[in-house]
Amino acid sequence: AATLAWSRKDLTQVEREALLTIKYDERNVPAMRLMAMLFRQQGRLDTARFALDNALEVEPGNALLHLELGHVQKELGDDKAALVAFEKAARLRPTLLEALDNYGVLLLKQGMPAEAASVLSQSAKLDPRSPRAMLHLGNALRASKQYAAAEASYKKALEIDPNLAEARFNIGVLYIDNPLPGIEELARLQKGLA
Numbered sequence: 001a002a003t004l005a006w007s008r009k010d011l012t013q014v015e016r017e018a019l020l021t022i023k024y025d026e027r028n029v030p031a032m033r034l035m036a037m038l039f040r041q042q043g044r045l046d047t048a049r050f051a052l053d054n055a056l057e058v059e060p061g062n063a064l065l066h067l068e069l070g071h072v073q074k075e076l077g078d079d080k081a082a083l084v085a086f087e088k089a090a091r092l093r094p095t096l097l098e099a100l101d102n103y104g105v106l107l108l109k110q111g112m113p114a115e116a117a118s119v120l121s122q123s124a125k126l127d128p129r130s131p132r133a134m135l136h137l138g139n140a141l142r143a144s145k146q147y148a149a150a151e152a153s154y155k156k157a158l159e160i161d162p163n164l165a166e167a168r169f170n171i172g173v174l175y176i177d178n179p180l181p182g183i184e185e186l187a188r189l190q191k192g193l194a
Contacts, residue, residue, distance in 0.1 A: 001017040002034050003030065005017055006034055018032075018034045029059045029065070033068060036072070037068060040075070045072055045076050061092055063089045067086065067089040070099070080110075083107065097126055100119055100120070101120070101123050101132065101136060104120035107119060113140050130160070131158075138150045138153035138170060138171075142173075142174050147174065150174055158171070172194075176193070
């Protein structure tokens with residue numbers, strides 16, 4: 001009932017049903033996760049982290065708990081702890097796209113573009129119709145100085161979603177800031193401005 005209420009965005013019902021479940025079974029991990037998600041939604045990040053830590057004591061190998069903890073840590077401004085949580089989630093469940101994407105983006109933010117490109121490439125392979133996955137992969141490839149591959153990734157993102165402004169912006173940055181083989185500088189700059 002709590003999960004159904006979450007899907008309907010009925011937060012009052014989520015809290016009521018999850019608390020009833022925890023009262024009945026204090027080690028019920030899905031209910032603890034829902035409470036943590038509710039606390040995060042309410043901006044009670046320390047309480048959400050506490051709930052997730054408790055749930056992880058019961059199920060340390062639960063990828064969804066690590067994923068949610070990563071979001072909480074990121075919102076708390078602790079990117080390094082978030083990176084660890086997203087990495088654990090991705091390692092525990094290699095097909096968890098949200099974990100892979102967040103892990104790759106944080107790797108890139110931490111100055112590890114080659115590692116980010118590797119992780120984001122996995123994400124793009126798992127969901128080749130995701131414009132966000134292609135955009136993030138393009139960013140990692142550009143940072144790794146793999147300009148032709150970055151251009152292809154940005155173009156794929158725009159092919160999937162022609163209105164993705166971030167992809168347009170980033171392909172413009174790619175053309176303006178980086179020498180590309182086979183394109184003269186003036187033509188490259190004009191392409192970037194376009």
